[in-house]
Amino acid sequence: MRDHPAVTSGGIAEAVFGRAAARFWDTVQEGCPGLLPEGDAPLIVAGLLRLVGGGDDRPGRLALLTVLGRVYREHRLRPDHATLVGAALTVAVPSLPLEAATWRRAWRLVERAAARVGDGSASWPVEVLGRDRAGDTITILTVRPWRRLPFRPGDAVPVNVPQHPGRWRWYCPANAPRADGTVELHVRAVPGGDVSHRLAHQVHPRLPAGTARRRGARRPDSPARTGPVALTASPTPVGGGTQTCGRGSGLRSGARRQHAEQHRGMTATYPGQGTSWHRPLMVFVWAMAGLAVVSAVGVVVDDRVLTGVPIWLKPLKFAVSFVLYGVTLAWLLSLLRRRSRVAEWTATLIVALGVVEMTIIVGQVLRGTTSHYNVSSPLNAVLWMLMGVAIMVLSVAHLVLAVVVLRQPVADRAGRYAIGLGFGLALLGMLVAIPMVLAGDGSAAEGLAGAHSVGVADGGPGLPLVGWSSTGGDLRVGHFVGLHAMQVLPILAVLLGRFGGGRLDGGVRARLLVVAGVAYAGLTLLLTWQALRGQPLLRPDALTLGVAAALLVGTVAAAAVVARGRRSEVALAA
Structure with a gap:
């Protein structure tokens, strides 16, 4: 398949592609600031155009998907970013007929590739140190990555050249790892092969040659072509394994290593999901879900009534509310592009405060009395005071968590606004409860320091x-x-x-x-x-x-x- 005209190099076409990459990045930046770096826009645009256009042979397609999977993982993209990236691609190249079904299939391919790679930067530059001839058809390129390229003999490297940024081809380092970090690539110019022709005839020392990423695979001349072999020499699915890479321009390289977890059968998660869901929050959510079930049973089997409703209704409502609140907070923390200890500790504090709140509520139900506003005895007054302090601290923690989350780029603009407004309105919901602690006319009974109702007594x-x-x-x-x-x-x-x-x-x-x-x-x-x-x-x-x-x-x-x-x-x- 020929590249889209916007991806070809030289003269006007190269300038057109540069403007297309700029439009792509501007659109993504407007929709979700900070999602993608401007310097990677040409690589991403070219790769996506090549993927959508199709036509590569199977090894070339696997090499391209490996690169795009690394980009997806490095920049913590998510399935819901497909709409924004697709729209940016259409803005970048208006002549591209990007059908919705075709784009969804392409994005799912990138997601699956990303699920099989590891964390780290997407790529880094490699300096060309030497160029020699081995006979009439073989060119030996000696290159040195900016960072050491961990590899084993037999591992394959996806390589591309700047003149064809959407085309990636596999090459095997011809040497064992060296102390100086240099790598030899033996290149044969294949008839009609743009990448191999550039590498064999137009790359010279001290000039940028292209882009390379290591990926553990069978040797290109191996008779077994059904799938790659990982660094550990254990068979892996196509595109499987994880990679560690560095970013740069010009000739780029990366390395693929197999995590021990994958050998134990663990499945990688989408990198765009950010960090894993906050464990204390999720433990608390499951505990509250169990309490909700217990409380629902109590509503049915316990015939006691308190303030006009079943005595177990309050624990049921609070447990369900904490389930929703905890899941929402855990999801928001999972969207963070960078780990935040402040957010994690604040979320843990919220869990502790929730435990205090629910322990008092359930404890008072077991005692057969109310928890809120109850100052009828010294013990009840102390418990109510603890609940009040817990709620005030929780409100402050909620505000701190909102600031931490919103300081990092999350989702697209609409998603960011939804999260910020949601945090703010939830805080407003906490604040409008303040009048409950003020006894209204006829609302607060003797021994109570507040009421839910206004104008009538609770119950x-x-x-x-x-x-x-x-x-x-x-x-x-x-x-x-x-x-x-x-x-x-x-x-x-x-x-x-x-x-x-x-x-x-x-x-x-x-x-x-x-x-x-x-x-x-x-x-x-x-x-x-x-x-x-x-x-x-x-x-x-x-x-x-x-x-x-x-x-x-x-x-x-x-x-x-x-x-x-x-x-x-x-x-x-x-």
């Missing part, structure tokens, strides 16, 4: 399952809605990307997320305001309905303006 008639007051205001409604913005907004971002990614670019989706976040904050405050005025959730007065209608109309209008602005841009571009 009266309530809505099914949640128990929110149906006769007066209930501050838990706004508290609940605000807390779960951390789930609602990221889900909305995912839906916009999945169903609107073809019509809405990253900027439009991000602005829609801002509209949704402002509307969500307005809804949280409206529900809290309604409760403070003593109104049941399902029986708002005319003023509350009017404000709700204004909020709805304003949200729809703002979303329409954002969408109309996108259509205007498309019309002007046409």
Whole structure:
């Protein structure tokens, strides 16, 4: 297959490809700042164009996928980045007919290749030290990588030249590892072979030659062509194993080594998932899931009633809420491109505070009394004070975690806005609970230091399952809605990307997320305001309905303006 015109070199075509790579990087940078380095854009664009176009023989395709898999892993790409990268590729080369199905297949191939490589930089330069002839057809190139290339005799190296950045070919180092780190490549110019011709006839000492990456494989002349052999000499799947590489320009090289985990049958995860999910958080989530099951059984089999609802209902609701909160935090930490000890320790602190909270709640249920606002005895007062301190510290930890997460580039712009707004609105949900600790008129009974309800005493008639007051205001409604913005907004971002990614670019989706976040904050405050005025959730007065209608109309209008602005841009571009 011939390269796409934008990938050919020389004269105008080379300049065109440079501009295409610049447009690709600008689009990716706008959608997700910091996702890809500008210097790697030509390599990535050329490789993706070659992969989408197809036509390579099997060894060349495996070499290309090895390189793209290393890029995917180094820069911690994820499956959801496919939309952004595909859109950037279309912007870079408008003449490329990038069909959705073809792009999805290509991206899945890169994902599978990435799952079989290890951590490390994608590539690094190699200096050409010598060029000799061995007969009429063989050229011996002596090169020295900028970093030592760990390899064994028989391992193959994917190599490319700058003039054909999308084409990669396998070569075997002809020497055993040397103390000075130099490597010999014996090159035969294959008729019609652009890479081999460049290496054999146009590469000279002290000039950049191309790009090379080591990958443990069978020798090219081996009769067995079904799959590569890893460094450990154990058979591995095509594209399997892991690599350690360094980045640079010109002639590049990398090394592939087989991890012991793979020999034990472990499967590599997608590198774009960042670090592994925070273990203390996940242990806490599983513990809360188990407590939720136990509490659900308690609701059914324990006939005790406390404040008008089954005594096990509060542990059930808190356990489910902590499951959602913990999973969300663990997922957000997994998106970090760089490990953050501050985030890890903060998440562990949140787990400890959650354990304190749930221990007191369950303990008070076992004692047959309330946990919140209970100051009827010195012990109950101390337990309530501990809960209050735990919640305040948790709120501060939540804010610290938000700052740490948002300081690193996460997802695309819409995803970043969803995460940031989710953190902020969850904090707002915590803050709107402050009036609960202030005894309202007729709300706080003797021995209690606060109440959920406003205008009526706690324990009266309530809505099914949640128990929110149906006769007066209930501050838990706004508290609940605000807390779960951390789930609602990221889900909305995912839906916009999945169903609107073809019509809405990253900027439009991000602005829609801002509209949704402002509307969500307005809804949280409206529900809290309604409760403070003593109104049941399902029986708002005319003023509350009017404000709700204004909020709805304003949200729809703002979303329409954002969408109309996108259509205007498309019309002007046409």
